[in-house]
Amino acid sequence: MEIKKVGVLGAGIMGAGIAQVSVQAGYSVVLIDVVPEIANKARKTLNKAWAKALEKGKVSAENVADYNARLICGTDINEFRDVDIVIEAIVENIDFKKKVHKQLGELCKAETILATNTSALSITEIAAATNRSDKVLGMHFFNPVPVMKLVEVIPGVVTTDDTAQTVIQLAEKMGKEPVLAKESPGFIVNRILVPYMNEAANVFYEGIASAEEIDKAMKLGAGMPMGPLALADMVGIDIVLAVCEFFYKEFADSKYRPSLAFRQKVRAGHLGKKTGKGFYNYM
Known part of the structure; x- marks a missing residue:
């Protein structure tokens, strides 16, 4: 066709x-x-x-x-x-x-x-x-x-x-x-990327480091072009949370449990760049 x-x-x-x-x-x-x-x-x-x-x-x-x-x-x-x-x-x-x-x-x-x-x-x-x-x-x-x-x-x-x-x-x-890609929750990229962002949000929620320090560490220590929390802001925290929840439901595995940091941001309406505020302030 x-x-x-x-x-x-x-x-x-x-x-x-x-x-x-x-x-x-x-x-x-x-x-x-x-x-x-x-x-x-x-x-x-x-x-x-x-x-x-x-x-x-x-x-x-x-x-x-x-x-x-x-x-x-x-x-x-x-x-x-x-x-x-x-x-x-x-x-x-x-x-x-x-x-x-x-x-x-x-x-x-x-x-x-x-x-x-x-x-x-x-x-x-x-x-x-x-x-x-x-x-x-x-x-x-x-x-x-x-x-x-x-x-x-x-x-x-x-x-x-x-x-x-x-x-x-x-x-x-x-x-x-x-x-x-064969059909599977998250396909290829998000199956790998979303748990990475979720773990970064857990590190933030536990107070281990600030958003800036987490992103700096991953850029300089792992060669990432963008930090995981800045990436979550760009994607939309509500979207990342929805994918995490879908993974958790489909796989029934605690490693996919959504970070409370994502939940709190979404409840506050801080969804990232599209709302002007997420892990970073864009106002």
């Missing part, structure tokens, strides 16, 4: 980034968010990014005009009726994702692939809520999407090889480096 038109559901940071790389790869793109303010903000964010690229000579004015001509940004999910793939990038909640994918399965044409940008949840469970389990899979991008090269491609139990290969080719055309 050849992908010509891409739908992206959810116009937050991830969805806007996915729409950006899709448009720049030459696809017609429909970016939808049910919240008008978020959809409008995404359009402005993309135009700002392209204006900056134009200023630096990375793209031409003709390129920017072409990008805008191939991008539809709005709130009407019915715009997905003729797309070849929908990449869902909504909140990391299994019930919401199942509901949305069921709706997409009923709305989209029979051959449309449904991809979820989940960072950890069960592809098979999401697929089972649709009328096309063989055409549902994970397509996990990393933040910031225009910069990060990796895309994890995760088939569900009944996803066909053709579906997986089509999405791998799509990711490559977007300029990404796809890796194929």
Whole structure:
């Protein structure tokens, strides 16, 4: 199957980034968010990014005009009726994702692939809520999407090889480096990375060191480009907590028990960069 038109559901940071790389790869793109303010903000964010690229000579004015001509940004999910793939990038909640994918399965044409940008949840469970389990899979991008090269491609139990290969080719055309992973909580990157951030949060909660000292130690002592708590702030502490809770539930292993530091931050509304405060203050 050849992908010509891409739908992206959810116009937050991830969805806007996915729409950006899709448009720049030459696809017609429909970016939808049910919240008008978020959809409008995404359009402005993309135009700002392209204006900056134009200023630096990375793209031409003709390129920017072409990008805008191939991008539809709005709130009407019915715009997905003729797309070849929908990449869902909504909140990391299994019930919401199942509901949305069921709706997409009923709305989209029979051959449309449904991809979820989940960072950890069960592809098979999401697929089972649709009328096309063989055409549902994970397509996990990393933040910031225009910069990060990796895309994890995760088939569900009944996803066909053709579906997986089509999405791998799509990711490559977007300029990404796809890796194929079997379905398992967290897939590859988050299975390794989230417990690392969780343990750093435990060290912080126990008062062993400050956020600054923990991050400094991991950067200078382990060669990490970014400290684990700064990374949690960038990802979103609420998202990291949700993944920790999912791991703990799925594996029933105490090593995945979420740090109380994450719980306290979320209860306080300190979710990281997106709220202006997390382990660090961005105000």
